[in-house]
Amino acid sequence: MFDSWILDKCIAKWPTFVNCLESTEFKLNSFISEGKWNNDHLQLFFGEQLIDHITQIPIDAGRRYDLMELKTKFSGKSxxxxxxxxxxxxxxxxxxxxxxxxxxxxxxxxxxxxxxxxxxxxxxxxxxxxxxxxxxxxxxxxxxxxxxxxxxxxxxxxxxxxxxxxxxxxxxxxxxxxxxxxxxxxxxxxxxxxxxxxxxxxxxxxxxxxxxxxxxxxxxxxxxxxxxxxxxxxxxxxxxxxxxxxxxxx
Incomplete structure (x- = not known):
């Protein structure tokens, strides 16, 4: 997810940033290797702090597609x-x-x-x-x-x-x-x-x-x-x- 604080850093080179998003190297699958996060590839695009947060996300190797997730799932409400x-x-x-x-x-x-x-x-x-x-x-x-x-x-x-x-x-x-x-x-x-x-x-x-x-x-x-x-x-x-x-x- 890219919020404004990331876009602000890239706005001066907007065409390059857009090309980066459209490139095959920026596909989600390119950051995962053999069911694990590819740290070497992550370092090409993100800083250490963001990489730490990304690598904490569990990977379900058996899932073939993404599912929607409630952003308020810990609220306790039905x-x-x-x-x-x-x-x-x-x-x-x-x-x-x-x-x-x-x-x-x-x-x-x-x-x-x-x-x-x-x-x-x-x-x-x-x-x-x-x-x-x-x-x-x-x-x-x-x-x-x-x-x-x-x-x-x-x-x-x-x-x-x-x-x-x-x-x-x-x-x-x-x-x-x-x-x-x-x-x-x-x-x-x-x-x-x-x-x-x-x-x-x-x-x-x-x-x-x-x-x-x-x-x-x-x-x-x-x-x-x-x-x-x-x-x-x-x-x-x-x-x-x-x-x-x-x-x-x-």
Whole structure:
């Protein structure tokens, strides 16, 4: 499975990465030899940490095809309960998406929030629950699990950036969890959509910064993040709000 943190590393050489995926050397069977993981071939494509996780996956030599597996199979719930929950969650996410589209977010910011609402962000908590990591906390040392609630409202870096924006005259709210965040942003739609846009943009920028911290060992400063949040939200709001029939003077 390739999440955004891997794609970000390869995006600069996107054609090469695509060719790599399409090549026969990248087929799953090429990494398995005589019913065991081929470590020599894995080292051509992955780092040591990811290889350790891959080689822990058991191989059923007698199985000729893959089967679907419940990602929540350790939840203790029955199949019927999981099915009902999935149906309820899907209806709720559709309702969220209907009003969030009105915020006129940039496509990459919109995709980030779609993934956040669908629990598809490769945070430490996400990787921990998938048994791909042994650490579920925030890399910044917030002493809390890095989950959707933390990313969307409780992260100390996010709150510091919002404080700077508010000192510049903006009135961004503070939220304690993801549910409170979504309810608060929904109330801003139509009344103060620009502030909601800026909050979503700020959250996305803080998330990108933490990815830089993990992979490069350094992240953006608070003032830099605040300034980029203002410029990005302003441009996206302006471009999506302009009328279709501009005249020459405009």
């Amino acid at each position: 199949i019927a309960a999981l099915d009902f929950q999935a149906l309820t969650d899907n209806n709720g996410r559709t309702a969220i998406w209907n009003w969030m589209k009105k915020l006129k977010l940039r496509p990459n910011v919109e995709l980030f929030w779609w993934r956040l609402c669908n629990v598809a962000i490769p945070s430490n908590d996400f990787l921990f629950r998938r048994r791909l990591s042994i650490f579920s906390g925030c890399p910044r040392g917030c002493e809390e699990d890095e989950n959707g609630c933390h990313i969307a409202g409780k992260c100390g870096k996010l709150r510091d950036v919002i404080s700077i924006l508010n000192s510049w005259g903006f009135k961004l709210p503070f939220f304690a969890n993801l549910h409170e965040c979504l309810e608060g942003l929904k109330k801003l739609v139509g009344k103060d959509s620009f502030i909601a846009n800026m909050y979503c943009t700020t959250t996305w920028l803080v998330w990108k910064s933490i990815c830089k911290l993990i992979h490069d060992g350094i992240e953006d400063s608070l003032n830099s993040l605040a300034a980029r949040a203002v410029s990005t939200a302003t441009v996206s709001n302006f471009i999506n709000s302009t009328p279709d029939n501009w005249d020459t003077n405009q």
